Amino acid sequence: MNPNPSSPMRLFALSPKRRLPPLGPWVQGGLAGALIVLVAVLLLTPEALAAQGAGAAQARQMRHFWHVFAAYAIAWLLLFGWAVSIARRIRRVEEKLDRDP
Amino acid sequence: MNRFWTGVAAIAGKDLRVELRTRERIAAMGAFVVLTALLFNYAVDRTAVHPREIAAGLIWMTMLLGGLLGLGRTFELEKEDGAFEGLMTTPLSAEALYLGKVLSNTVILTLITALTVIVFAIFFQVDLSGNPGPLAGVLFLGVTGFTALGTLFSGITAGTRMGETLLPILLFPLLVPLVTFGVSATATLMAGFPANEILGTLRILTAFTLLALMAGVGLFRFIVEE
Amino acid sequence: MSLRTVRWAGVALGALGVGLTLLFHWQVFFWVPTEASMGIVQRIFYIHLPGAWIAFLAFGIVAICSAVYLWLGDDKVDHAARAAAEGGLIFTTIVLTSGPLWGKIAWGTWWTWEPRLTLTLLLWFIYVGYFMVRNSTDNAERGKRFAAVVGIVGALNIPLIHMSVQWFRSLHPQPVVARPDGPNLHPDMLTTLLTALLAWTLVFFSLFLFRYAAARLESAEELRALTRASKAPGDEVPVP
Numbered sequence: 001m002n003p004n005p006s007s008p009m010r011l012f013a014l015s016p017k018r019r020l021p022p023l024g025p026w027v028q029g030g031l032a033g034a035l036i037v038l039v040a041v042l043l044l045t046p047e048a049l050a051a052q053g054a055g056a057a058q059a060r061q062m063r064h065f066w067h068v069f070a071a072y073a074i075a076w077l078l079l080f081g082w083a084v085s086i087a088r089r090i091r092r093v094e095e096k097l098d099r100d101p
Numbered sequence: 102m103n104r105f106w107t108g109v110a111a112i113a114g115k116d117l118r119v120e121l122r123t124r125e126r127i128a129a130m131g132a133f134v135v136l137t138a139l140l141f142n143y144a145v146d147r148t149a150v151h152p153r154e155i156a157a158g159l160i161w162m163t164m165l166l167g168g169l170l171g172l173g174r175t176f177e178l179e180k181e182d183g184a185f186e187g188l189m190t191t192p193l194s195a196e197a198l199y200l201g202k203v204l205s206n207t208v209i210l211t212l213i214t215a216l217t218v219i220v221f222a223i224f225f226q227v228d229l230s231g232n233p234g235p236l237a238g239v240l241f242l243g244v245t246g247f248t249a250l251g252t253l254f255s256g257i258t259a260g261t262r263m264g265e266t267l268l269p270i271l272l273f274p275l276l277v278p279l280v281t282f283g284v285s286a287t288a289t290l291m292a293g294f295p296a297n298e299i300l301g302t303l304r305i306l307t308a309f310t311l312l313a314l315m316a317g318v319g320l321f322r323f324i325v326e327e
Numbered sequence: 328m329s330l331r332t333v334r335w336a337g338v339a340l341g342a343l344g345v346g347l348t349l350l351f352h353w354q355v356f357f358w359v360p361t362e363a364s365m366g367i368v369q370r371i372f373y374i375h376l377p378g379a380w381i382a383f384l385a386f387g388i389v390a391i392c393s394a395v396y397l398w399l400g401d402d403k404v405d406h407a408a409r410a411a412a413e414g415g416l417i418f419t420t421i422v423l424t425s426g427p428l429w430g431k432i433a434w435g436t437w438w439t440w441e442p443r444l445t446l447t448l449l450l451w452f453i454y455v456g457y458f459m460v461r462n463s464t465d466n467a468e469r470g471k472r473f474a475a476v477v478g479i480v481g482a483l484n485i486p487l488i489h490m491s492v493q494w495f496r497s498l499h500p501q502p503v504v505a506r507p508d509g510p511n512l513h514p515d516m517l518t519t520l521l522t523a524l525l526a527w528t529l530v531f532f533s534l535f536l537f538r539y540a541a542a543r544l545e546s547a548e549e550l551r552a553l554t555r556a557s558k559a560p561g562d563e564v565p566v567p
Contacts, residue, residue, distance in 0.1 A: 034345050038352055064367040067432055071371045071425035072352075075378065082417050083534055089541040093548050253480070257473045261463040270459060271477060274452040275484045281491035309487055316480050323397050323472045 031083050038076060108193045112201025117208060119178065126171045127209060134167040134217045138224050152225040157288035160227075161280055163217050164240075165247065168210045169272070172251035173258065173265030175202055180259060189325065199252065199321035203314070206248040214240050227291065235296035236287065239303065243283040246310035250275060253317040256324040278309050330540055337536035344529030351522040359519045371429040373519055377527040378421040379447060385415030385531070386450060389457070390482030393475035405471045406542035408478060410535050412457050418531065419451040442492035449488055453481040 120126055141159055145152050152159060179185040188198065218240070221227045229236065251272055258267045283306060286299040355373050362369035392408035395401070426444050427437040438444070457477050464470035512520065 030341075030345065034349065037349065061367065064432055067368050067428045068370050071428045072374060074424045075374050075421045078417050078420055079530065079534075082413065083537075086534060086537045086541050090537070090544060093541070093544040096548055250480070253476070257460060257476060260466075260469055260473065261460060262465065263459065263463045267456075267459055267463065270452065271456040274449040274456070275481065275488070277449060278484070278487040278491040305487065305490060312483055312487070316483055320397070320476045320479060323476055326472075 031080050035076060035080055038072075105194065105197050108197035109201045109204060112193070112198055113204035113208070116178075116202065116205035120205070120209060126174060127212065130167045130171045130209070130213045131216055133170055134163050134213060135220050137163045137166065138217070138220045142224065152221075153227050156221055156225060156227040157284045157291055160217055160221055161243070161284050161287065163221075164210075164214050164244070165276065165280070167213055167217065168244070168247055168251065169269060171209060171213070172206060172248065172255050173268045175206060175252055175255040176259035185325075189327075195322040195325050196318050198325065199256075199317050202252045203245075203248050203317065206252055207245050210244045210248055211241060214244055229291070231293040232290040232296060235299070236290045239283065239286045239290065239299070239306070242303070242306050242310055243279055246279050246306065246313050247276065249310060249313035249317050253313075253321060253324070256321060260324070278305065282306050282309075330543060333536050333540045333543075337533050337540065339533075340529045340536065341533030344526055344531075344533050347522055347526030348530060351519060351526050354515075354519040354522060359515050360513060362516070366432075368429055368432040371425050373523045374527075375422060375425045375429060376520065377524045378418045378425065379443070380524060381527055381531045382415050382418040382422055382447065382450060384528070385411045385418060385535075386454075386482060386485070388535075389415060389478045393478035396475050397472065397479075402471075402546060403543065405475070406539050406546070407535075408475065409461070409542060410538035412454055412474075412478070413538055414531050414535050416451070416454040416458070418527075419447055419454060422447050423451060440492075442489070445492045446485075446489055449492075450481075450485070453477070457481070 138159075141152055141163075145155070176185070179188060218227075218229065222229050251268070254268055254271045257271065258264055261267055282302045286302040286306065289299050289302075290296070351373065355370050359370070359373075361367055388411035389408050392404050392411065396404040396408060423444075426447070430439065430441075430444075431437050457474050460477050461470045461474040464473060
């Protein structure tokens with residue numbers, strides 16, 4: 001996989017010369033951005049949803065909304081957590097390789 | 102092939118002889134099922150429901166929990182003094198070892214199940230006279246499926262740090278078919294329905310048992326190899 | 328497959344998946360019509376069903392990779408099985424949290440012994456057992472074999488478990504998409520669902536690939552440390 005035996009194997013920077021920006025932070029940054037957008041969307045939706053169900057019992061609507069919100073938030077936290085744990089694993093190995101190549 | 106079955110018989114014979122001399126597992130499991138039945142008397146509100154009415158479920162749960170106690174110790178003896186390594190140096194195949202262990206466990210657990218049923222019949226006046234033959238058949242099938250899967254997973258847990266505590270976590274999710282259909286068939290028979298009422302359930306129980314045995318025979322090799 | 332391919336495939340699938348995920352969130356919250364009888368809460372459906380689909384897909388991958396691992400003994404296949412199992416655990420957890428949140432409003436109860444929900448819970452426990460076996464063995468090779476056996480036996484049992492949980496009467500809506508007479512969803516709902524399904528499948532495969540690559544890097548690093556320890560200082564260290 002790596003033609004040069006003296007350079008350590010890397011996933012995100014395949015040779016020291018052609019170093020690409022490490023991807024762990026990318027993944028984290030991208031997902032953090034997506035999460036911010038989603039939280040913004042979710043925070044903006046009560047109005048949108050309330051507008052759709054105008055006239056209906058508001059309290060019941062809000063309860064429904066919180067359940068939807070919780071379900072989506074938990075799903076996103078879980079996926080985000082998994083992505084962060086993977087990024088951490090990769091960064092740990094890469095730091096080890098940087099310390100003693 | 103003949104040598105294979107000689108090996109199976111040798112393993113089962115060894116385990117049963119050890120059990121006959123020490124009576125450790127049988128005594129523990131026997132005491133467990135009797136005491137569990139005793140506790141059920143206080144756990145179930147007899148003004149609301151008589152234990153007899155839910156006897157099928159109670160018998161199965163007692164049998165499974167008591168059986169777990171013994172199955173977890175299937176490889177206890179082999180863990181000491183490098184006995185397992187000794188066993189692996191014999192020309193015995195892993196499949197024969199597995200089947201031998203299943204056989205001895207099934208014999209022990211059949212006795213325990215018989216004890217459970219008798220205890221329930223005495224304590225809670227469960228009527229067994231309706232269909233004794235088919236009832237025994239269903240329970241035996243259940244015991245075989247349980248030990249087939251339990252022996253395989255017992256081999257796994259014996260090799261982990263967590264040991265027996267891991268066994269129910271691995272085993273219970275997979276026992277759902279056994280409990281569902283076993284209890285249903287037992288309850289039907291105890292209610293006095295004829296045996297042909299449970300043919301469908303029996304087919305699934307048989308499928309479960311055969312599947313468990315096949316999985317055990319096919320996969321046990323990977324558990325014991327070093 | 329080289330790590331370079333894995334990396335680019337992961338990045339491509341991930342970018343596409345995240346993009347489609349944003350799209351389906353827009354669809355869910357601003358576009359799709361509200362279901363008449365259940366109301367807003369029905370929108371949980373668009374993560375609940377894709378979550379369940381991926382949970383079972385992941386379990387299939389675990390079972391196949393486990394069987395191949397036992398057959399060939401290739402560590403790479405085991406890395407794939409572990410990566411899929413991790414994803415499966417995440418997605419079963421999503422199903423198990425979104426299901427009750429929906430059920431509390433639609434059925435008035437957090438939990439019912441509904442076949443598919445029960446099956447997912449049992450699947451969750453099988454995944455948990457898979458990782459407990461893996462992490463509690465002193466010998467790593469052994470842990471891999473044990474976990475593979477758990478994965479295979481679990482998969483063999485799934486059809487029977489499915490039959491047994493079906494034994495109880497179902498409250499769960501009957502299948503609305505995979506029906507012999509065609510889907511009976513509103514076309515916009517179907518579009519949203521299919522977008523969500525595709526988006527999360529891509530996200531799953533992207534994270535799966537990264538997790539797989541991480542496992543390969545870790546094992547390569549371990550091997551390197553081992554070879555270095557066993558060699559005299561100053562020797563050239565081979566890179567696997």
